[in-house]
Amino acid sequence: MNILEWNQLSITEQTQALRRPALAQGGREAQVADIIAKVRQGGDAALIELTRTLDRAERSTLQLSEQEIDEAADRVGTDLKAAIELAISNIETFHRAQLPTHIALDTSPGVRCELHFQPIEKVGLYVPGGSAPLVSTVMMLAIPARLAGCERVVLCSPPPINDAIVYTARRCGVDAIYTLGGAQAVAAMAYGSESVTKVDKIFGPGNAWVTEAKQQVSSDVNGAAIDMPAGPSEVLVIADDTADADFIASDLLSQAEHGPDSQVILVTPSNALADQVNAALEQQLAQLSRADIARQALSESRTFICDDLAQAVAISNAYAPEHLIVQTAEPRALLPDLKNAGSIFLGAWTPESVGDYASGTNHTLPTYGYSRTYSSLGLADYQRRFTVQELTPTGLRAIGPAVELLAATETLDAHKNAVSLRLAKLEKQA
Amino acid sequence: MNILEWNQLSITEQTQALRRPALAQGGREAQVADIIAKVRQGGDAALIELTRTLDRAERSTLQLSEQEIDEAADRVGTDLKAAIELAISNIETFHRAQLPTHIALDTSPGVRCELHFQPIEKVGLYVPGGSAPLVSTVMMLAIPARLAGCERVVLCSPPPINDAIVYTARRCGVDAIYTLGGAQAVAAMAYGSESVTKVDKIFGPGNAWVTEAKQQVSSDVNGAAIDMPAGPSEVLVIADDTADADFIASDLLSQAEHGPDSQVILVTPSNALADQVNAALEQQLAQLSRADIARQALSESRTFICDDLAQAVAISNAYAPEHLIVQTAEPRALLPDLKNAGSIFLGAWTPESVGDYASGTNHTLPTYGYSRTYSSLGLADYQRRFTVQELTPTGLRAIGPAVELLAATETLDAHKNAVSLRLAKLEKQA
Structure with a gap:
C-alpha cells in the first residue's frame, strides 16, 4: 500500500486521499426500468423468461418446493450446520436484546401519549449468488426479520441456488425461497407476481443491477422501501506500534478480497508498523485464492502516517468507514471519540471476520460515507414506530x-x- | 362528501377508491438541479441573488443577527409565548422518553457485543413560509434535535421570516436562523456556503420545489440525508353511531383546510352518522376562512359505509393513513388490530389538532401510504446506531x-x- 504522511498533505490532498472511488453508475437505468416493466406486466411468465435469458437457467417454477428444500438441507455437512447454529445463537442473542419497549406516559394530566412498535408486515431478502454462497447474509437478514415479528419473510437468490443458502434460509424461518436473481428478483418482490409475494421492504446486498433496481422500486410508493444505500465494502484500521502487523495485514486482506473496488485504509503513528504491514501483505497475498482481486483493491489503498492516535481518530471520523478496526494498546479508550463508523472492532482478538459471521452483530452496514447518517442494520429496520394519544x-x-x-x-x-x-x-x- | 357502500364496490373499485391522487411531479427536476448547481458554485452570492429573484427579498446577509432575533422575540405576545411553553414542555417530555439505552452483552463467553447510539452531528431544519407561520413545525423539528444531542442545529425559512418562528427557533435551541427558502435553502444546507453550515441531514416539510431538492440532495452521498418521503397530508376517521358528528366534521375540516390535495376519509358502519357529518360539514364550512381550499379537498374525499368496525379497521389498514382518528364507543379496543398509521387519535376528546400542536407527539408523519414502512418522526431520526464488538x-x-x-x-x-x-x-x- 502507498504510505503517505498525513501532515505533509495539503487540506485538498487530504480530502482527495479520503475520497472514495466514483460508483460505476449510469447506463443501467433504462435497462433496469425495462426489466421492472416486464415483470410488472408479465408476472411469473416474464420472470421465468428473464431467468432463462439472463441467468441461463431453465425452471418452470420459481419457488423451491418442500422436497427441493429437504434435499438441499440433506446435502449440507454436519460441521457446517454446527457452525451455522453457533452463529445463529449469537446473532439471535444480540438482536433479541434490541426488541423495543413501548412508551406510555402522560405529558400533562389527562394527556396520554404512547410510542408503539410494529413489525413491517412483509419483507423480502435478497442474497446474491455467484462464486461465494453467502450463508452469512441469509442469517443477518432473516434472523432480525423473524425476531421483529414480520408476518411473511421471503428470499430470492439467483440460480443455481446453493444448498447451504437453502438450508440456512429454512433454519432461519424464511417462508418462501425463490430462485430469482438480479433486477427481476427485486421487481418481483416489489410488485409481486402469481407466485412471488409482494413485500413492503427489501433488504440485502447485490450487484449494480440489484442496486439500481432497489433504487427504482424504492422511489415508487407502490414499490417497496429498501434497507439502505449501497456501496463497495471498506475498512479503516487504526493501529499503534503495539499492534501485530500480521493481524492487521490479514484484516486488510479480508476487505480487499471482496472486490477490486473495496477500500482499505491503515492509519498509524508508527512508520515501522506501516512497513511491517506492507511486508506482511506481500507474504499473505501469496497464499490467497483471490490474490488478484485483493491486489487490485490494495493498489488503490493507502496507509496514512499520523502524529498520534487523536489524529488517527480525526481521520477516521472524517472518512466515516463501514468497518473500523482499532488495534492499539488501549482500544476502548478511543471509543468515546470515534464517530461515524458502521461497526467497530476493538483489540487484537477481534478481526472483522468475527462480525461478518458470528459475534452476533449485523454485518449489513452503511458504507461509502453513509455511516454519518445511516445505522447498522438492526431489529429497528424491520419495525415501524407510530404514536398514539388519548385525552x-x-x-x-x-x-x-x-x-x-x-x-x-x-x-x-x-x-x-x-x-x-x-x-x-x-x-x-x- | 361522497358516500359509498364499501361492499357494493368491486375489488378494483375498492382499490381505486383508496388510491391517492397522483403527486404533481415532473418538470421541476432540471430547474431544481440548476438552482442546486448555482448554490454549489456561487455560495452566499448565489443565495442572495436567488433570494432576490425568487423570493423578491433584498438581504445582504442570510443569517439573522442576534439583534434581529431579539427584536423579533420582543414582538411576540405573552399569551403566545405561554402557549409555546406548554407545547414545548409536552413535546420535550414525550421525546425525552425516547432516549435510547445502549446495549452491551456477551453473546458467548468472551464475545462482547454492543449497540451504541450517537447524535447525527449537524442537522438542518426547513420551515415553510407563506401565509401560515408554522411555529409548531419549529418545535417538532428542533426539540428532538436538541434532546438527541446534535452538535449544530440550523434552520431555514423563507423571507419575510415570521417573528414567532424566530422566537420559537431560539427558544428551542436552534444555533443559526437563515432567511432562505425553497430549493436554494435545501441546497445551502446540503452543501454549505460561506455563511450556511453544511449539515448531514435535512428535516421538514415544503412545497414541490423543496421536496424535489430534498430528493436530489439525498441521492448524492456528498449531499445530505433527509427525514422521509413527502406527500399531501391526510386523515382517516373510524366512527360508530356513538360518535359526535360535529366533532368528526371539525376533524375532517382540520385536514381539508391544509390544501386542495389533502385527503379526508370517513369509515363508518352508520348511515345516519355519515349523513349527519355531511350536514355538519356544510354548517362548519360556512365559518372557515379557508373554506375554498377545504371545499376542494372535500370534493375528492369519500365516506365509506362498512359492515362493522372490523371491516373499518381493515379498510384503514389497507389505506395506511398519516393520521387515524378513532371515535367509537371503545376506541382502545381497536388498537391491537390497527396497523399502518402514522399517529392514532383515540376518542372524542382527542382531535387531530392536539397532536399537531401540543399533546407531545410529533406531527411529522409518514403520509401517502408510506406509513406501511416509515415511522413517525422521533428522537431516533436524529441519531444513528452502530455496533461495537470486543473478543x-x-x-x-x-x-x-x-x-x-x-x-x-x-x-x-x-x-x-x-x-x-x-x-x-x-x-x-x-
Missing part, C-alpha cells in the same frame, strides 16, 4: 386553549375549531 | 473455528486467515 376531558381542558392559540397563529381555523367545539360541549356538560 | 482470547477460541468454516464455505480465504493467524498465535502463547 380525557381534563386533558383537553388543560391543553386546549394553547392549541387554539397556536392554531390561530398559524391561521388554521378548522384546527382551532376542532378544539373549540369540544371545549364548548364540555362547558355545557359541566 | 477476549477465550471468545475467539470459542467462535473462531465456526468463523473459519463459514468463511471457507463462502470461499473467502482472507476472512478465514484473519482468524487462523490469531488462533495459531494463541496456540503458541499457550
Whole structure:
C-alpha cells in the first residue's frame, strides 16, 4: 500500500486521499426500468423468461418446493450446520436484546401519549449468488426479520441456488425461497407476481443491477422501501506500534478480497508498523485464492502516517468507514471519540471476520460515507414506530386553549375549531 | 362528501377508491438541479441573488443577527409565548422518553457485543413560509434535535421570516436562523456556503420545489440525508353511531383546510352518522376562512359505509393513513388490530389538532401510504446506531473455528486467515 504522511498533505490532498472511488453508475437505468416493466406486466411468465435469458437457467417454477428444500438441507455437512447454529445463537442473542419497549406516559394530566412498535408486515431478502454462497447474509437478514415479528419473510437468490443458502434460509424461518436473481428478483418482490409475494421492504446486498433496481422500486410508493444505500465494502484500521502487523495485514486482506473496488485504509503513528504491514501483505497475498482481486483493491489503498492516535481518530471520523478496526494498546479508550463508523472492532482478538459471521452483530452496514447518517442494520429496520394519544376531558381542558392559540397563529381555523367545539360541549356538560 | 357502500364496490373499485391522487411531479427536476448547481458554485452570492429573484427579498446577509432575533422575540405576545411553553414542555417530555439505552452483552463467553447510539452531528431544519407561520413545525423539528444531542442545529425559512418562528427557533435551541427558502435553502444546507453550515441531514416539510431538492440532495452521498418521503397530508376517521358528528366534521375540516390535495376519509358502519357529518360539514364550512381550499379537498374525499368496525379497521389498514382518528364507543379496543398509521387519535376528546400542536407527539408523519414502512418522526431520526464488538482470547477460541468454516464455505480465504493467524498465535502463547 502507498504510505503517505498525513501532515505533509495539503487540506485538498487530504480530502482527495479520503475520497472514495466514483460508483460505476449510469447506463443501467433504462435497462433496469425495462426489466421492472416486464415483470410488472408479465408476472411469473416474464420472470421465468428473464431467468432463462439472463441467468441461463431453465425452471418452470420459481419457488423451491418442500422436497427441493429437504434435499438441499440433506446435502449440507454436519460441521457446517454446527457452525451455522453457533452463529445463529449469537446473532439471535444480540438482536433479541434490541426488541423495543413501548412508551406510555402522560405529558400533562389527562394527556396520554404512547410510542408503539410494529413489525413491517412483509419483507423480502435478497442474497446474491455467484462464486461465494453467502450463508452469512441469509442469517443477518432473516434472523432480525423473524425476531421483529414480520408476518411473511421471503428470499430470492439467483440460480443455481446453493444448498447451504437453502438450508440456512429454512433454519432461519424464511417462508418462501425463490430462485430469482438480479433486477427481476427485486421487481418481483416489489410488485409481486402469481407466485412471488409482494413485500413492503427489501433488504440485502447485490450487484449494480440489484442496486439500481432497489433504487427504482424504492422511489415508487407502490414499490417497496429498501434497507439502505449501497456501496463497495471498506475498512479503516487504526493501529499503534503495539499492534501485530500480521493481524492487521490479514484484516486488510479480508476487505480487499471482496472486490477490486473495496477500500482499505491503515492509519498509524508508527512508520515501522506501516512497513511491517506492507511486508506482511506481500507474504499473505501469496497464499490467497483471490490474490488478484485483493491486489487490485490494495493498489488503490493507502496507509496514512499520523502524529498520534487523536489524529488517527480525526481521520477516521472524517472518512466515516463501514468497518473500523482499532488495534492499539488501549482500544476502548478511543471509543468515546470515534464517530461515524458502521461497526467497530476493538483489540487484537477481534478481526472483522468475527462480525461478518458470528459475534452476533449485523454485518449489513452503511458504507461509502453513509455511516454519518445511516445505522447498522438492526431489529429497528424491520419495525415501524407510530404514536398514539388519548385525552380525557381534563386533558383537553388543560391543553386546549394553547392549541387554539397556536392554531390561530398559524391561521388554521378548522384546527382551532376542532378544539373549540369540544371545549364548548364540555362547558355545557359541566 | 361522497358516500359509498364499501361492499357494493368491486375489488378494483375498492382499490381505486383508496388510491391517492397522483403527486404533481415532473418538470421541476432540471430547474431544481440548476438552482442546486448555482448554490454549489456561487455560495452566499448565489443565495442572495436567488433570494432576490425568487423570493423578491433584498438581504445582504442570510443569517439573522442576534439583534434581529431579539427584536423579533420582543414582538411576540405573552399569551403566545405561554402557549409555546406548554407545547414545548409536552413535546420535550414525550421525546425525552425516547432516549435510547445502549446495549452491551456477551453473546458467548468472551464475545462482547454492543449497540451504541450517537447524535447525527449537524442537522438542518426547513420551515415553510407563506401565509401560515408554522411555529409548531419549529418545535417538532428542533426539540428532538436538541434532546438527541446534535452538535449544530440550523434552520431555514423563507423571507419575510415570521417573528414567532424566530422566537420559537431560539427558544428551542436552534444555533443559526437563515432567511432562505425553497430549493436554494435545501441546497445551502446540503452543501454549505460561506455563511450556511453544511449539515448531514435535512428535516421538514415544503412545497414541490423543496421536496424535489430534498430528493436530489439525498441521492448524492456528498449531499445530505433527509427525514422521509413527502406527500399531501391526510386523515382517516373510524366512527360508530356513538360518535359526535360535529366533532368528526371539525376533524375532517382540520385536514381539508391544509390544501386542495389533502385527503379526508370517513369509515363508518352508520348511515345516519355519515349523513349527519355531511350536514355538519356544510354548517362548519360556512365559518372557515379557508373554506375554498377545504371545499376542494372535500370534493375528492369519500365516506365509506362498512359492515362493522372490523371491516373499518381493515379498510384503514389497507389505506395506511398519516393520521387515524378513532371515535367509537371503545376506541382502545381497536388498537391491537390497527396497523399502518402514522399517529392514532383515540376518542372524542382527542382531535387531530392536539397532536399537531401540543399533546407531545410529533406531527411529522409518514403520509401517502408510506406509513406501511416509515415511522413517525422521533428522537431516533436524529441519531444513528452502530455496533461495537470486543473478543477476549477465550471468545475467539470459542467462535473462531465456526468463523473459519463459514468463511471457507463462502470461499473467502482472507476472512478465514484473519482468524487462523490469531488462533495459531494463541496456540503458541499457550
